[in-house]
Amino acid sequence: MTHVTTEMTNGSDAAQAIDRGSLRERFEEPVVRGSQILLLLLLALVFFLPVMGTLLTSVRTIPDITQNGAWALPSTYEWGNLGRAFIEMLPYLRASVIITLPSVAGTLMVAMMAGYALSRMQFRGRIWMFLVIVSLSFVPIHTQLIPVFRLMSDLGLHDTFISQIIVHIMRQIPFAVLIMTNFFNTVPGELREAGRIDGASEWTIFRRIYVPVARPALSALIVLEFTWIWNDLLWGLVLTQGAGKKPVTVGILSFEGEYEIAWNMVASGAVVAAIPTLAVFLAFQKHFIRGMTMGSVKG
Amino acid sequence: MAHVTINQVIKNYGAVQAIKGIDVGIEDGEFVALVGPSGCGKTTLLRMIAGLEDITGGTIEIGGKVVNNLQPKARDIAMVFQNYALYPHMKVADNMSFSMQLAGASKDEIKEKVEDAARILNLEPYLDRYPRELSGGQRQRVAMGRAIVRNPKVFLFDEPLSNLDAKLRVSMRAEIKSLHQRLGTTAVYVTHDQIEAMTMADKIVVMSAGRIEQVGTPLELYDEPANLFVAAFIGSPSMNLLEAEICDGGLRFGDGTILAATDTGEYGTGRSVIAGIRPDTFELAERGLTVQVNVTEPTGAETQVVGQIGDSPVTCLMRERISGRYGDVLHVMPQGPVHLFDPDTGLRLGTARTAAIN
Amino acid sequence: MNARLTPWLFLMPAILIYGIFGAYPIFQTFAISLTDQVGVAAPGKFVGLQNYADLIGDAYFLNSLKNTGIWVIMFLIVPNSLAITIALLVKQTFWGSSLIKTVFFLPLALSFAIVGVVWGWIYEPDVGLLDQLLISLGLEGLIVEWLGPDAATYSVIAAAAWRQTAFATVVFLAGLSAIPQELIEAAKVDGGTRRQIFFRIMLPLLKPASTIAVSSALIHALLATEIVLTMTEGGPFGSSEVVGYRMYMETFWNYKFGYGAAIGVIVTLMTAIMVVPYVLRMAKAQERDWS
Numbered sequence: 001m002t003h004v005t006t007e008m009t010n011g012s013d014a015a016q017a018i019d020r021g022s023l024r025e026r027f028e029e030p031v032v033r034g035s036q037i038l039l040l041l042l043l044a045l046v047f048f049l050p051v052m053g054t055l056l057t058s059v060r061t062i063p064d065i066t067q068n069g070a071w072a073l074p075s076t077y078e079w080g081n082l083g084r085a086f087i088e089m090l091p092y093l094r095a096s097v098i099i100t101l102p103s104v105a106g107t108l109m110v111a112m113m114a115g116y117a118l119s120r121m122q123f124r125g126r127i128w129m130f131l132v133i134v135s136l137s138f139v140p141i142h143t144q145l146i147p148v149f150r151l152m153s154d155l156g157l158h159d160t161f162i163s164q165i166i167v168h169i170m171r172q173i174p175f176a177v178l179i180m181t182n183f184f185n186t187v188p189g190e191l192r193e194a195g196r197i198d199g200a201s202e203w204t205i206f207r208r209i210y211v212p213v214a215r216p217a218l219s220a221l222i223v224l225e226f227t228w229i230w231n232d233l234l235w236g237l238v239l240t241q242g243a244g245k246k247p248v249t250v251g252i253l254s255f256e257g258e259y260e261i262a263w264n265m266v267a268s269g270a271v272v273a274a275i276p277t278l279a280v281f282l283a284f285q286k287h288f289i290r291g292m293t294m295g296s297v298k299g
Numbered sequence: 300m301a302h303v304t305i306n307q308v309i310k311n312y313g314a315v316q317a318i319k320g321i322d323v324g325i326e327d328g329e330f331v332a333l334v335g336p337s338g339c340g341k342t343t344l345l346r347m348i349a350g351l352e353d354i355t356g357g358t359i360e361i362g363g364k365v366v367n368n369l370q371p372k373a374r375d376i377a378m379v380f381q382n383y384a385l386y387p388h389m390k391v392a393d394n395m396s397f398s399m400q401l402a403g404a405s406k407d408e409i410k411e412k413v414e415d416a417a418r419i420l421n422l423e424p425y426l427d428r429y430p431r432e433l434s435g436g437q438r439q440r441v442a443m444g445r446a447i448v449r450n451p452k453v454f455l456f457d458e459p460l461s462n463l464d465a466k467l468r469v470s471m472r473a474e475i476k477s478l479h480q481r482l483g484t485t486a487v488y489v490t491h492d493q494i495e496a497m498t499m500a501d502k503i504v505v506m507s508a509g510r511i512e513q514v515g516t517p518l519e520l521y522d523e524p525a526n527l528f529v530a531a532f533i534g535s536p537s538m539n540l541l542e543a544e545i546c547d548g549g550l551r552f553g554d555g556t557i558l559a560a561t562d563t564g565e566y567g568t569g570r571s572v573i574a575g576i577r578p579d580t581f582e583l584a585e586r587g588l589t590v591q592v593n594v595t596e597p598t599g600a601e602t603q604v605v606g607q608i609g610d611s612p613v614t615c616l617m618r619e620r621i622s623g624r625y626g627d628v629l630h631v632m633p634q635g636p637v638h639l640f641d642p643d644t645g646l647r648l649g650t651a652r653t654a655a656i657n
Numbered sequence: 658m659n660a661r662l663t664p665w666l667f668l669m670p671a672i673l674i675y676g677i678f679g680a681y682p683i684f685q686t687f688a689i690s691l692t693d694q695v696g697v698a699a700p701g702k703f704v705g706l707q708n709y710a711d712l713i714g715d716a717y718f719l720n721s722l723k724n725t726g727i728w729v730i731m732f733l734i735v736p737n738s739l740a741i742t743i744a745l746l747v748k749q750t751f752w753g754s755s756l757i758k759t760v761f762f763l764p765l766a767l768s769f770a771i772v773g774v775v776w777g778w779i780y781e782p783d784v785g786l787l788d789q790l791l792i793s794l795g796l797e798g799l800i801v802e803w804l805g806p807d808a809a810t811y812s813v814i815a816a817a818a819w820r821q822t823a824f825a826t827v828v829f830l831a832g833l834s835a836i837p838q839e840l841i842e843a844a845k846v847d848g849g850t851r852r853q854i855f856f857r858i859m860l861p862l863l864k865p866a867s868t869i870a871v872s873s874a875l876i877h878a879l880l881a882t883e884i885v886l887t888m889t890e891g892g893p894f895g896s897s898e899v900v901g902y903r904m905y906m907e908t909f910w911n912y913k914f915g916y917g918a919a920i921g922v923i924v925t926l927m928t929a930i931m932v933v934p935y936v937l938r939m940a941k942a943q944e945r946d947w948s
Contacts, residue, residue, distance in 0.1 A: 033749075033750065036746050036749055036750050037750045037751075039746060040743070040746040040747065040750055040751065040757070043739075043742075043743055043746070043761075044757060044760045044761065047760055047761055047763075047764075047819070047822075048760050048763075049786070049790075050775050050776065050779060050786070050819065051763060051775075053775075053779065053786040054775050065784065066784070109670070110670045110671045110674060111671065113667045113668070113670060113671070114667060114668050114670070114671035114672075116667055117663075117664040117665075117667035117668050118664075118668070121663065121664040121667070123661065123664040123665075126664075127940070127944060129668070130940070131936065131940050134936050134939045134940065135932075135936050136675065136679070136680075138876060138928055138929075138932040138935075138936070139679070139683065139925070139928075140876075140879070140880050140901070140921075140924050140925055140928050141880070141882075142880070142882070142901055142904050142905075142920070142921040142924045142925065143682070143683045143686045143921050143922070143924070143925045144678075144679060144682040144683060144686065145904075145905070145908065145921065146682075146685075146686055146689055146908055146914050146917060146918050146921065147681070147682030147683075147685035147686055147689065148678060148682050149697070149909075150685075150697045150914075151678070151682065153697050166674070166678055167678060169674055170674050170675055170678040170679045171679070173671050173674060173675050173679070174675070177671060202663050202667075206667070227765075227766060230768070231767070231768030231769070231770070231771075232768070233768060233769060233770045233883045233886070233887070234882065234883055234905070237886075237909075238909060249768050249769075249770035249771075250770075252770050252771060252774055253770060253774070253887060256774050256777075263778060263781075263784065266774060266778060267775075267778070269774075270771050270774050270775055273768075273770070273771060274766070274767055274768070274771045277766045277767065277768070278763075278766050278767070280766070281762075281763070281765070281766035282759070282766075285755070285758075285759060285762065288762075288765070288766075289762065289827055289831070292824070292827050292828070292831075293827070293828070293831040349842075349846060350845070350846075351842050351845065351846075370845070371842075371845045371846045371848075372845065372846070372847070372848035372849065372850075376846065377846065378842075378843070378846045380839045380842070380843055381839075382837065382839055384837065384839035384840050384842065384843035386840060386843075386844075386858060387862065388861040388862060388864075397844070397847050397849075397857075398846075398847035398848050401847060401848045401849055401850075401853055402848055445843075445847075449847075
């Protein structure tokens, strides 16, 4: 056991080594870590301020705001603000629901079929088709606004739900197809071959094997598409006239115009308008994030 | 080069104690294998030596210097990771010389060292490639090269061969061993594969559940396992552990057979023991232990008989070509040592030798 | 089903819907941009490149172009550097804590309409949250007219950057967690300092994430229409207009469809140039997958 004796003779060296090493580490580590945490919490606070300010203001009274400023805790909580805002926003919320749900469902159906074909079938022009779809997902809305507006007017679909639904599905197709293609790429091809050997037609393989397998990708896609379609503003502005067909994003603007300096009501309106997407986001945050990374972090 | 001393080392993860006070002395230039089933703490221990995990209690010394509070870079160690951890955005040469670049070595020195290492590892044609352009075996060599270039005090290996196919593993095993003998650098090698440990190491540390079961040379562990765990872990196929009872001048086995045995007197008649018998020490006999055959597996050179003696499962490795089937009965005699263990503590009692049947 | 026809049958709904309501309009926009069409009632007559020529001399358009330039530069720098800082800090301190991540991801759930309304009111003189905050911190001196002619563009960018930072944080966090921990450990053993490991290992390995974050920032900066519309309506006096908003105004307020279409074409061309590298990357990755 020679090392035991060396340990004894080098005892003082070892002790020094401890001191030198640990002094720096002990000092540096907690300081670095502490300042990291502090910086992060500060950033988080700044990030959260707009949301917090809106929530606080939504339940205040106007005199409270003018007397105590926006950052004090409310002197009284006016939950009625939210109720009033909700009732006023109701037609817009209803319109948003009627527009968003079919749009999401339609997008999913179309995208699943196309994604399945692109990912699982060999055919001429496949890579070109894929390239076109990737490129289309970047097409700015501005190139389509005018002709779509004209086309919908010609078809007599101006100021209808159906025109908004069609347009949303159209706009979401490229991204959704991309996601579904990428997802089906990760499903082993043997599944399709096994299905064929079991005597299933292409449609049956798609319906009975691939659609059920796609559930994780679907939930991510649903959450994303719901948020995006619900949050759209421009189509809602361009394609509608009367209040009944306008989505809630347009509603919040007219709400703002109507109440102008009644900040508590504007904030309440914002809260009411944001609640559906916020709720979906908070409940399905994991899917949301996965969807974003599936669509983008590739290669 | 340096010796490594691990002194009463403890590692806690929250309330869970992963390493429960371990002492190991590693001599200068020694090749030590840390071996044990997954979750036994061997990798944790290695990472503590590397400085990648905090040490909850005790000390680790490298070359007589306590390194508990030193960053990995200050410990003068090199490590080969399980998945090689090659930097995907750097060519092989840069992967190998990254540590030297960081240390501010001159271009000429880097070039020389990298070329030396590449020559030793037959990597010369690949220096300009990216890791993704290499085969698994070549990547493994680059990971080794990265360690060699450092000329560190200690090499640390974290299951470096586990991602290679069986054939490559055997050849890399020999290569690492000869490399170690050539360079003479202290090495700590983590593996769950006892054959790797047996064939490569000067000294093996068998661990389980955060403790050391036994430390010794490969043959010491094989010939005198300190307890049932080591007995079952070292050797392949594993040692048979048969229930038996000390009787006057012999051992009574589960099938009722009594074998005359030396060196059993001191334990007292009637005491139950576990008799450990290596599969290759069995020989066919006219009379002896009764093996009820489940299956026989010929490998050409030998035949492996899997069956039962009494209620205990048993594996016998026979020179003869036996074609038994399920339900057949064989008689065998252990011709080598019979290791005796205490069934309660699992500790080794001693070795007996069996003779003829009483 | 005919084997050669099958894939096209599966693609049919997508192709039909996008073809009629998406692709065809793209070509039409090019066509309309060559006419003097006003409103939808009657098609305009062909005027060649007159609309584009007019744009060169249009002070409003040039101003919006300048603002879009500011958007692009600010958007490339601010959200991305903030996001990478946040992602690194989260990863090193609160890794796995979903609460802290939720705080940073939250703006992603909000529409530009909401972001615009909320921030518009944060910037409100005197009673707005920002002025109130500065007053309570004793920093009255820093107060300017946030949505006035000088600051409006930057204020709107800050609001949009809030949301963009959330997106980039998602991307960079995903990118960071895709880096195998072993590589960082290997670099530590190789003697890297924190700084060296970041710049020489992590940053190069974050390249895919950076590509995404940068392309996204570019596109959002080029198209920033909804947020300008909600916060300032391009004002005051057109000072915060961007090209996308200009296009909307010319078309749907002035009913100059031909002129608006020309701006739309320019916006599209700018976007196309920006996203080409990204599209090529995707195509390459896909070809690898399929081969």
